[in-house]
Amino acid sequence: MNNPTETNMGTESLNFENSMPLSVWPIGPVPFGCSCCQVLREIVHTNGINVTKLEIHGRLGIICHAILTDRSGSTNAVAPGHQYQMFDFCKKSIEYVKQFLSQYCFHRSQTGYVIVQDPLSGFYEALCVGFLWDENFKNGDFMQPSSSHAGGFRMDQPGNSNNRGKHPKPSLSIQRERTRNLTLKDIEKYFHLPIEEAARSLDLSVTVLKKICRRYGVLRWPHRKIQSMEKQIVLWTGKLNSNDPEERDRAAKIILKLQRGITKIRGGAR
Ligand SMILES: [Zn+2]
Structure with a gap:
């Protein structure tokens, strides 16, 4: 077979100014050359x-x-x-x-x-909607992933009796016990999410989640506060590339402080 780069395979009509012969397709990943990266x-x-x-x-x-x-x-x-x-x-x-x-x-x-908070985290989060990460399932007995509908969050609503076989809805008494046993640590992990999303992840209603929060003295759901700190981190991250070393140092220090603040809110240091 002829090498397509050496023969004009009758493609004169496709000879646009942006056309370029390729000897191999697809181009293999080359460790050091970053041209395709x-x-x-x-x-x-x-x-x-x-x-x-x-x-x-x-x-x-x-x-x-x-x-x-x-x-x-x-x-x-x-x-x-x-x-x-x-x-x-x-x-x-x-x-x-x-x-x-x-x-x-x-x-x-x-x-x-x-x-440092990834400036593109919102982009990746949006792309990954529906992925079931392992972390989501470490603590919830009622959040077992099932292969039958991996890829979607659960839609169980109170009063929805149409349950899938692999996801039996916990009985009311089990739910009550689970609610009683939820610790602040269990909930803190979700502080970065809007309360509706957190409630869904915890398989609770917003009202019940609010009640549990009050029990632990959390009077305001911290999502907004965390969000505003994350926005500041993104702003300062841009300055990490500054040519001014003082500005870089300042940005690094502020980011560290903001990150520690977020960690603290999320229960890293209580
Ligand atoms: Zn590269």
């Missing part, structure tokens, strides 16, 4: 002095590599400027990448770094 995500951490950024490169559905930028603060005379490191994921499974990123984030948090 898109930055899929940036994971930024700060300890208030230093900022690290892990850029994850690839294309939709493919993760090629990650580039770590360790931008040491201006106060660090030992390693001024930028340090780059590349992690190749070309022949690795998606599970490997997930493990790597979990370990990376774990290592950062162990060394005193906090993750």
